[in-house]
Amino acid sequence: xxxxxxFPGGKVGYTSEMKFIPESSSRRIPCYRVxxxxxxxxxxxxxxxxxxxxxxxMYEQMATLQVMDHIFYEAQRxxxxxxxxxxxxxxxxxxxxxxxxxPDDVVLxxxxxxxxxxxxxxxxxxxANQCFGNKADYGKxxxxxxxxxxxxxxxxxxxxxxxxxxxxxxxVGYSLKMDKKNACAVTFIGDGGTSEGDFHAGLNFxxxxxxxxxxxxxxxxxxxxxxxxxxFRSDGIVVKGQAYGIRSIRVDGNDALAVYSTVRSAREMAVxxxxxVLIEMMTYRVGHHSTSDDSTxxxxxxxxxxxxxxxxxxxxxxxxVEDNGWWSEEDESKLRSNARKQLLQAIQAAEKWEKQPLTxxxxxxxxxxxxxxxxxxxxxxELVKKQPQDYPPGFHV
Amino acid sequence: xxxxxxxGAGAATSLSPFNSIDSSKLVxxxxxxxxxxxxxxxxxxxxxxxxxxGASSLVARRSxxxxxxxxxxxxxxxxxxxxxxxxxxxxxxxxLQEGLEExxxxxxxxxxxxxxxxxxxxxxxxxxxxxxxxxxxRVLDTPICENAFTGMGIGAAxxxxxxxxxxxxxxxxxxxxxxxxxxxxxxxxxxxxxxTIPVVIRGPGGVGRQLGAEHSQRLESYFQSIPGIQMVACxxxxxxxxxxxxAIRSENPVILFEHVLLYNLKxxxxxxxxxxxLEEAEMVRPGEHITILTYSRMRYHVMxxxxxxxxxGYDPEVIDIRSLKPFDLYxxxxxxxxxxxVLIVEECMRTGxxxxxxxxxxNENFHDYLDAPVMCLSSQDVPTPYAGTLExxxxxxxxxxxxxxxxxxx
Numbered sequence: 001x002x003x004x005x006x007f008p009g010g011k012v013g014y015t016s017e018m019k020f021i022p023e024s025s026s027r028r029i030p031c032y033r034v035x036x037x038x039x040x041x042x043x044x045x046x047x048x049x050x051x052x053x054x055x056x057x058m059y060e061q062m063a064t065l066q067v068m069d070h071i072f073y074e075a076q077r078x079x080x081x082x083x084x085x086x087x088x089x090x091x092x093x094x095x096x097x098x099x100x101x102x103p104d105d106v107v108l109x110x111x112x113x114x115x116x117x118x119x120x121x122x123x124x125x126x127x128a129n130q131c132f133g134n135k136a137d138y139g140k141x142x143x144x145x146x147x148x149x150x151x152x153x154x155x156x157x158x159x160x161x162x163x164x165x166x167x168x169x170x171x172v173g174y175s176l177k178m179d180k181k182n183a184c185a186v187t188f189i190g191d192g193g194t195s196e197g198d199f200h201a202g203l204n205f206x207x208x209x210x211x212x213x214x215x216x217x218x219x220x221x222x223x224x225x226x227x228x229x230x231x232f233r234s235d236g237i238v239v240k241g242q243a244y245g246i247r248s249i250r251v252d253g254n255d256a257l258a259v260y261s262t263v264r265s266a267r268e269m270a271v272x273x274x275x276x277v278l279i280e281m282m283t284y285r286v287g288h289h290s291t292s293d294d295s296t297x298x299x300x301x302x303x304x305x306x307x308x309x310x311x312x313x314x315x316x317x318x319x320x321v322e323d324n325g326w327w328s329e330e331d332e333s334k335l336r337s338n339a340r341k342q343l344l345q346a347i348q349a350a351e352k353w354e355k356q357p358l359t360x361x362x363x364x365x366x367x368x369x370x371x372x373x374x375x376x377x378x379x380x381x382e383l384v385k386k387q388p389q390d391y392p393p394g395f396h397v
Numbered sequence: 398x399x400x401x402x403x404x405g406a407g408a409a410t411s412l413s414p415f416n417s418i419d420s421s422k423l424v425x426x427x428x429x430x431x432x433x434x435x436x437x438x439x440x441x442x443x444x445x446x447x448x449x450x451g452a453s454s455l456v457a458r459r460s461x462x463x464x465x466x467x468x469x470x471x472x473x474x475x476x477x478x479x480x481x482x483x484x485x486x487x488x489x490x491x492x493l494q495e496g497l498e499e500x501x502x503x504x505x506x507x508x509x510x511x512x513x514x515x516x517x518x519x520x521x522x523x524x525x526x527x528x529x530x531x532x533x534x535r536v537l538d539t540p541i542c543e544n545a546f547t548g549m550g551i552g553a554a555x556x557x558x559x560x561x562x563x564x565x566x567x568x569x570x571x572x573x574x575x576x577x578x579x580x581x582x583x584x585x586x587x588x589x590x591x592x593t594i595p596v597v598i599r600g601p602g603g604v605g606r607q608l609g610a611e612h613s614q615r616l617e618s619y620f621q622s623i624p625g626i627q628m629v630a631c632x633x634x635x636x637x638x639x640x641x642x643x644a645i646r647s648e649n650p651v652i653l654f655e656h657v658l659l660y661n662l663k664x665x666x667x668x669x670x671x672x673x674x675l676e677e678a679e680m681v682r683p684g685e686h687i688t689i690l691t692y693s694r695m696r697y698h699v700m701x702x703x704x705x706x707x708x709x710g711y712d713p714e715v716i717d718i719r720s721l722k723p724f725d726l727y728x729x730x731x732x733x734x735x736x737x738x739v740l741i742v743e744e745c746m747r748t749g750x751x752x753x754x755x756x757x758x759x760n761e762n763f764h765d766y767l768d769a770p771v772m773c774l775s776s777q778d779v780p781t782p783y784a785g786t787l788e789x790x791x792x793x794x795x796x797x798x799x800x801x802x803x804x805x806x807x
Contacts, residue, residue, distance in 0.1 A: 106556060108552065137589065138588075138589045138591060139587060139588060139589040139591075140589035140590070142586055142587045142589065143587045147587065149587075149588045149589070149591060149592070150591070151588070151591040151592055152591075156552075156555060156588075156592065157584060157587055157588035157589075157591065157592060159579060159580055159583070159584065159587070160579075161575060161579050161580075164548055164575060164576060164579060164580055165552075166548070167542075167544065167545040167546070167547075167548030167549045167552065167576070168548045168549065168551050168552030168555070168576075168580070169552060170545070170548075170549045170552065171548065171549035171550055171551060171552025171553035171554075171555075171556075171558075171560075172552040172553065172555070172556050174534075174537070174549060174552075174553050174558075175552070175553040175556040175557060175558045176556065177534070178508070178534055178535070178558065179557075185552070197542075197544060198544060198545065198548065200542075201540075201542040201544060201545030201548070202545060202548070204540055204542070204545070205539065205540060205542070205545050205546070205549055208539075208540055209537070363590070364585050364586045364589065364590040365585075365586055365624050365625050366585075366625065366627070366649045367585075367593070367647075367648040367649055370676070370723045371723065371726070372723050372726075
């Protein structure tokens with residue numbers, strides 16, 4: 001019988017052997033995967049089967065996301081939008097996670113998850129409008145490109161500071177718990193973001209609160225120029241879950257089927273057991289951090305090339321879908337050319353669309369515009385009227 | 398003090414700008430409304446003057462009966478009151494608690510979160526008894542991480558709850574600055590009005606009795622620049638309860654500043670329901686010679702100085718500005734236009750405090766009406782020392798106020 005001691009927090013056994021827990025386990029936590037690199041299901045895999053309809057939709061969306069990223073990136077390079085951030089290499093994470101959630105699940109993204117919004121029905125035109133900050137943008141031109149948000153689609157407006165969405169996700173989980181809804185909060189973070197204090201705070205709170213939150217960490221190896229070896233000394237992020245009393249799993253983020261199964265299961269656990277779940281998705285950030293970055297400055301070009309070609313999640317899933325006879329070369333070229341055409345049209349239209357009028361500078365700071373803002377608006381209007389030559393053409397009051 | 402209450406359905410003051418929230422997705426059924434009605438409560442002062450406190454925008458609730466022209470006459474009120482003196486007496490922290498409890502009864506979405514707010518009742522007992530009544534989920538004890546529970550409150554607010562976030566001491570909310578500035582103040586704006594954040598962030602601040610520098614912070618200085626938030630400071634049990642209720646009902650994030658040394662102030666407040674206007678200043682003592690603007694604890698130092706000043710033949714007008722963001726320049730302006738002299742008495746430090754902003758605002762707007770430069774009495778730009786004597790010298794005392802008035806009125 002192991003002797004036990006009573007302490008606040010419960011009974012704990014004791015030992016007279018002084019033994020330190022090693023800083024790392026001899027074996028890294030293995031990563032769950034279903035599809036091999038050739039797109040074949042590994043024999044005896046656990047996974048939730050995916051119908052032809054769902055699989056084809058997932059593939060289409062992954063390919064569309066690729067086209068969207070490519071074209072918007074080029075648009076930024078041509079000076080048509082000021083900024084863009086791609087999700088290249090993380091298409092499976094984006095789309096397969098979204099496919100596994102219910103529309104009532106509230107998503108708190110970081111910024112590399114536009115695929116979730118795409119899945120839920122945000123149109124290419126709506127993406128373009130936000131990037132151009134025009135009058136049709138739901139954000140009313142107030143945020144940088146890629147800071148999408150849609151309350152209709154349960155996707156919180158992206159806020160630039162890293163990891164602030166994690167404690168907010170605990171709050172959303174708390175709110176859903178109070179209302180006893182059949183829904184959970186799902187929030188995304190990168191490997192770098194887990195160093196922020198808010199990561200600790202959000203996970204700890206969700207655990208104590210027993211809130212239905214699914215934390216998804218996209219471990220893509222790089223935080224701008226900081227490699228994960230310089231970000232933390234633990235075995236990635238999955239091992240941190242247990243430190244907070246949170247169930248966790250590590251999954252091959254480039255395997256769409258594995259991601260789908262994991263997120264589906266995690267979501268069910270979160271909602272039925274009212275607990276947070278942590279998923280670490282292993283992947284690689286193929287693109288630069290953003291259009292303000294040139295990653296060849298700090299990493300080898302052949303490393304990038306390797307991941308882009310040999311470990312490409314879209315190609316891998318495509319092989320599986322094709323092998324099932326659900327997709328063909330013809331479907332592929334049709335999809336890509338249609339997506340490309342639609343995007344180019346969306347960009348052209350968004351570019352021509354009027355920008356927000358001056359009054360939107362002062363709206364929505366509060367629910368009702370206070371006097372000082374009314375005065376400031378009037379002052380600015382008068383200034384613009386007096387000196388229209390100092391303001392860009394097409395700038396209207 | 399007799400209270401005559403007039404409850405009328407005023408004209409819709411404004412339409413809520415966000416009408417695209419799909420309530421079935423995000424919010425439990427009982428909320429959602431597009432029109433805003435302002436309720437006006439009129440309280441008759443003891444000198445017979447009517448002070449009208451217009452309500453800040455309220456979301457009309459379908460469950461409440463509208464009484465278009467109900468006027469309670471003096472006789473009715475007297476009959477319904479059972480005690481000889483109408484109203485009930487309580488301490489400021491109890492008034493805050495009463496306001497909070499009433500709002501929690503009224504709206505199931507109101508919840509409380511913070512450290513030790515549950516069964517401990519809060520470090521200043523403002524949430525005493527609430528956990529027993531409303532349960533551990535609605536009155537939530539959080540782990541120690543201000544940025545986390547503030548962020549949590551924001552996330553909960555974006556999905557339809559109305560959290561009241563307590564900082565055990567306002568100073569600790571410096572840890573929550575990121576969430577307050579970048580998210581709380583901004584998300585309604587950056588989301589294009591799609592998400593609202595109707596949180597109340599409250600807690601004790603100001604210089605106490607030998608609590609040391611870290612527990613004597615005046616956070617209103619630091620927060621005043623953040624666009625998108627409102628700030629109010631309570632100073633009496635009456636306005637504490639009224640401001641608490643108004644802050645909870647507001648669709649904007651409101652920071653309610655309480656003062657560590659004012660929690661045990663006693664006052665008789667009305668039995669009937671009332672709220673205070675978040676954007677209005679309070680006329681404490683009308684006068685002719687000089688306008689003294691103050692808030693929170695300094696109101697009491699000013700009133701003490703006022704006694705001395707009256708004996709010396711001065712007639713100061715004392716205004717408790719209450720609304721720190723935005724300033725009630727209407728009330729303040731009317732006063733300046735009457736007296737032509739302004740003295741600001743605050744607890745903030747000289748640099749970058751509320752007094753500094755207020756001085757700038759008055760100079761900018763009422764320059765023509767001033768017969769003397771605006772004077773501002775503030776704490777020095779030093780961390781608040783622990784030693785009692787040193788601490789006393791760092792806070793503006795009544796004697797200084799008297800001297801300043803004499804100087805300004807020469």
